[in-house]
Amino acid sequence: MSMVTTTSQEHHGEDHSHEPPWPVQLKSNRLGMWLFMFSEVFLFGALLTARFILWGQFRPRLSQEIGLVATVILLFSSWFVYRGQTAIEFGDRKAFQRNFLLAAIFGTLFLIGVVFFEWNIFGLSASIGPIELFGHLKPSDGVESGIFFAMTGWHALHVVTGVMLLLIMWNKGRRGEFTPGRSWGVEGAGLYWHFVDVVWVFYYPALYLMGLPM
Amino acid sequence: MSESKSKALRRGMWTFVALMVLTILEFGVAIALRGSIIPLFLIALIKAAMIVWVFMHIYRLWREESH
Numbered sequence: 001m002s003m004v005t006t007t008s009q010e011h012h013g014e015d016h017s018h019e020p021p022w023p024v025q026l027k028s029n030r031l032g033m034w035l036f037m038f039s040e041v042f043l044f045g046a047l048l049t050a051r052f053i054l055w056g057q058f059r060p061r062l063s064q065e066i067g068l069v070a071t072v073i074l075l076f077s078s079w080f081v082y083r084g085q086t087a088i089e090f091g092d093r094k095a096f097q098r099n100f101l102l103a104a105i106f107g108t109l110f111l112i113g114v115v116f117f118e119w120n121i122f123g124l125s126a127s128i129g130p131i132e133l134f135g136h137l138k139p140s141d142g143v144e145s146g147i148f149f150a151m152t153g154w155h156a157l158h159v160v161t162g163v164m165l166l167l168i169m170w171n172k173g174r175r176g177e178f179t180p181g182r183s184w185g186v187e188g189a190g191l192y193w194h195f196v197d198v199v200w201v202f203y204y205p206a207l208y209l210m211g212l213p214m
Numbered sequence: 215m216s217e218s219k220s221k222a223l224r225r226g227m228w229t230f231v232a233l234m235v236l237t238i239l240e241f242g243v244a245i246a247l248r249g250s251i252i253p254l255f256l257i258a259l260i261k262a263a264m265i266v267w268v269f270m271h272i273y274r275l276w277r278e279e280s281h
Contacts, residue, residue: 022279023278023279026279027275027279030274030275031275034272034275057249057251059249064241064244068237068241071237072234072237075230075233075234075237076230078230078265078269079226079227079229079230079269081269082226082229082230082268082269083223083226086219086222086223086226087219089222090219090222092219190269190270191270194265194266194269194270195270197265197269198262198265198266198270201258201261201262201265202258202262204258205240205244205254205255205257205258208244209240209241209243209244209249209254210244210249210250210251210254210255211249211251212248212249
């Protein structure tokens with residue numbers, strides 16, 4: 001029995017002689033992550049193309065101000081992630097935790113902005129001067145409306161995943177699992193979050209700014 | 215990790231500021247040019263390139279790690 005345990009430990013815990021050196025692993029991790037994001041570009045790109053086919057030179061009457069606020073919130077979260085990544089690379093665990101937590105909070109605020117205000121799931125109506133606070137599009141309004149929900153919905157799903165990743169990394173960092181040279185988890189989660197931000201950089205003008213109101 | 219922490223943080227802050235300025239600019243461009251697609255797409259491209267280069271460190275893909 002003890003022999004079995006020893007063999008098991010060699011295979012699963014302590015014997016790393018079969019693993020490639022860390023720099024090689026890190027390079028493979030990065031390449032794999034970028035390839036994954038590249039594959040996602042086709043998905044988000046297809047939805048973006050569908051928007052131009054369906055809406056053309058027009059856009060639905062969405063509150064441009066809500067889109068602007070949501071964009072600013074997402075940019076803030078990306079900046080916090082960058083600060084957190086930089087902090088852990090230099091061994092500052094406290095700053096890493098603070099910034100990743102802030103990024104997760106801002107990511108959640110972005111989600112609230114999309115689901116509560118833009119999707120208007122409770123059917124509310126309010127405005128500040130000329131600025132409408134709640135959207136009025138419905139998924140059942142037709143295919144033109146459907147593409148709006150497909151784009152924002154698919155993006156929001158990625159934001160949910162990103163927030164979960166940020167919180168997982170924050171918790172791992174709290175337990176002291178990352179060191180300056182060994183923080184791939186933080187880097188990977190950061191890459192994913194910034195990618196979600198890049199997608200929104202194109203979606204925001206495509207949905208809210210490009211074209212004339214229908 | 216050859217640059218200092220403060221230098222890296224400063225670079226991130228200026229990139230963030232530039233992204234905010236470009237976001238406000240594209241909002242203004244959309245109103246002034248009545249949603250003209252080409253300039254808005256160009257601004258989005260510049261913003262994306264800044265995020266990919268500074269925040270996502272794409273250059274690390276072809277950099278040799280020493281640690």
